[in-house]
Amino acid sequence: MRGISINRMYRLFFVIYLFFMGGSCYAQPHEKQLPPDRPLIRYKAGEMPDRILMSITDSLAQSRTITWRTSKATPTGTLEWSDKVKQVDFYREANRMDALSEQFVTYAGDTVYYHTATLRALKSGQHYVYRVGEGDMWSEWIDFSMPTDEDAFQFIYMGDAQNDIRPLWSRVFRKAYAAAPAADFVIHVGDLINHSQNEYEWAEWFRAGDFMLAAKPQLAVRGNHEYVKDEKGVKQYSTPSWPHQFRYPPNGPSSLPNGAYFIDIKNCRFVFMDSNDALDLQGQWLEQVLKNNTKKWAIVVCHHPVVSATEGRINDGVMTHWKPLFDKYNVDLVLQGHDHVYARGRIPNSEGNRIGPTYVISVAGRKAYAVGNHPWMEVKMGNVQTYQLVEMSDEAIVFKTYALDGQVQDVFRIVKRDGKPVVEDN
Template sequence: MKKVILLVWVSMLSLLSLAQPPEKNLPPEHLQIRYEPQWWPDRILLTPATDPATSVTVTWRTRAEVRTASAEIALADPSPEFDEYEKDYQAETELLVSEFARAAYHKVTFTDLQPATLYAYRVGAGDYWSEWVQFRTAAAGPEPFTFLYLGDAQNDLHEHWSRAIRAAYREAPQADWVLHAGDLINHSQNDYEWGEWFQAGGFIHCSMPVVVPPGNHEYIKNAEKRKVGISPFWGAQFNFPDNGPEGLEDRCFYVDYQGARIISMDSNADFEGQAEWLADVLEDNSNRWTIVTFHHPVISPSGDRQCDEVQQLWKPLLDQHQVDLVLQGHDHSYARGQGLITGTNPFEEASKTVYVVSVSGPKMYSITEQDWMDRAAENTQLYQVVEVGQDEIRYKAFMVDGALYDAFEIHKRDGKPNKVKELKISHKNRRRFENTLSDPDER
C-alpha cells in the first residue's frame, strides 16, 4: 500500500532541540543543481530483508511529483526476453523536504524469491525507469561468502572517497554485500553530501546489499553540538530488518547470512536497551560465525575517544559469547588486534574476539600506540575484503593503491577459542604521518 509522509527536517529539528540550528553548510549553487531529484530514479540502494535468501529491499529517489512508483523483478535469464516474465510491486512512497531539495523516496521489498538465485530488477514510474540491475539472493543454509568492509567515508566523497569504494569493488567484484561502519557523510542534513555518497558508489549500491550502522554524523546536532535525532534521510534511504529494540528501527538489527549472524548496532543511543537485546541475540544464535558492527570503537586507537557505554555494557557480552569479529569506525585510522583488555569484565582473558577500526575516507587522525594493536596505520585510506568459510574467516585490508596492508585468518576450533593466523602482506612497514605524504603540496 502506498503511503505519503511529509518530513520537514527543519521543523523537526526546532521541536527536538528548542534551539537555533548551527550555521548551515550551504554548498555552491552548482552542487545543489547537480544533485536535484529528477524524473528518472536515482540513489537506488539494496538492503537485506529479514531472510536474505528469499527477500531484499530496494529504495530510490525521484522528483516529488512522482507519487505512484513501482518495481519489477524477474529471473535473470540470459535471454533478452526475460523481462516478459517480470513481477510488479507497488512502492511505498514518502515525501521528504529539506532546505536543498524536495523529493519522493520509494521503497519495495521483493518477497518469495528463490535462494541462491540471480535476479534482475528495475524501478520507476511512467516513462522513467532505471536500467535492469542484477543481484543474487543468499543461499538458504551455510555457504562461503564474501563481503566488503569500509570505515568512515565522511568527507570529500566525490573527490577522494570514490576511489576507495571503487577499488574495493575492483578487488572483489564477486562480493555478496557491503558493510559501511557509519559516518557515510559529514553533515546529516545536507542532501548534496548524500548525493556524493550515492554517486561515488554508483551501481555498487544497487547491486550489492549494504549493511550500515549509523555514526555520529548521521545524527542532527543542535547549536550546542548535541545529537537531537537521526537524520530524516536515514529512514528514507535505509530499510533494515525490523528485529531490533523498539524505537531503533533501521538502526539496530541482525541478519543471518549463510551460516553467520551479522549484528549491526547504533552506538549513539539507548545503550542499556541494546545491551539487553544483544544478550538475547547472542544467546539464541545457532550460526557458526558471529560478526558485530557499530560505529564507536570499544577502545579508541586515537587517544581517549572510545564510547564508555560501549566498553562497559556491550564488550562484556561480546567477550562472554566469544564473538568472532567486531568491525568499527569513528577513529580515522587503522588498528586491529585481539588482546583488548579493559579490566571491565571477567570474560576478557578467554575471549579471542578480533577488533578492527578502519577508515576509507580522506579525513585522518593520529594513532596512539597500544598493546592490543597487532597492526595499525595512520594517514591511509583502506578497504577490506572479508571471506567467510566453513571453518575460517580470511580478512584482507588493502590500501587504495591495491597494496595488501594487513591480512589474517580466524580459525574456528570446536570447544576451543578461535586461533588467529597472520598472513603474508606486501607492505610490512607501519604507516605513520612521518613516513607518508601528509601535505597535498608534496604530492
C-alpha cells in the same frame, strides 16, 4: 495496494523554526546543511528515480529490498523484475510490483518521495534483473545474483567515507568492488557523510557508489555524523531520511528502527548496533540476540570503537554496556570506524593474554588522524585509505586489508577452538 505515509510534521515545523532562528540550534552551522553555491552534481530529486539502494529486510538467501527517490512530480513507484536474464526481450514479460511510497520534506524544504519494494522467494544461485520507476520515467535495468547454497561467502567492509566523498572515497569503493565482484554484500560502519542533512553530500555518496549500491546489499550503521546536534554539540536525533533510504530487519529495539538489527547469513549472526544512542537498552537487546545465537560465528558492527586507536577518544558507554557481552558470548569479530586510522588487535587480560574478539577500526575516506599507541593494537596504520575483504566458511574467517595500490596490508585468520575465537596471523 500502494501505501502513502506522511513523515512527521514536526520536521517541517523544525525547518521553519530554523529559518527564523538562523539555524542557531545546530552545532554544525545552518549553511553546512545546505548545498554549495556552485554544485558540481545534481542533488535535487527529479521525476527520474535516483539514489537506488539495495538492502536486506528479510534474509540474504531469499529477499532483496530496493529503495529509491523521486520528486513530488512522481509520488508513486513501481519495481519491475525478471529471472529470464538470458533473453534479449526479457522486459516484455517482466513482473511488476507496486512500491510503498512515503512523502518526505528535506532540510532545505523540498518535498520528495521515497519508494520501497521488497522481492521475496528468490532462488539460490539465480540471476535477476530489475528496474524502478513509473510512467515514462525508469531507471536502467540492474543485474544481481543470489548466493548459492554453499557455506562459504564473502563481503566487503568499508570504514568512514565522510569527506571529499565523490572525488576521493569513490575510488576506494570502486577498487573494492573490482577486487571482489562476487562479494555477497557490503558493510558500512557509519559516517557515510559529514553533515547529516546535507542533500549534496548524500548525492555525492550515491554518485560515488553508483550502480554498485543498487546491485549488492548495503548493510550500514549510523555514525555520529548521521545525527543532528544542538548548539552544544549534543546529538538530538538521527538523520530523518535514514529510515526511508536504509531498510533493515525490524528485529531491533523499537526506538531505533533501521538503526539496530541482526541478520543471520549462512553460519554467522551479524549484529548491527547504533553506538550513538540508548547503549544500555541496546545492551539488553544484544544479550538476547547473542544468547540465542545458534550460528557458529558472531560478528558485531558499530561506529564507535570499544577501544580507541587514537589519543583522547574514549567511548566508555560502549566499553561498559557491550564489551562484557562480546566476551561472555564469544563474539569473533567487531568491525568499527570513527577514529580515521587502521588498527587491529585483541584486548589483553590482566595476565597479558590476548583473548576475546578481534577488534578492527578502518577508514575509507581521506580524513586521517594520528595513530595512537595502545596495548590492544597488534597492527596499526595511519594516513591511508583502505578497504577490507572478508571470506567466511564453516572452517574459518579470513580477513584481508588492502591499500589502494592493491597490496595486502594486513591479513589474519580466525578459527574456533572449544567454542572460542583463536587468531592465526599469516
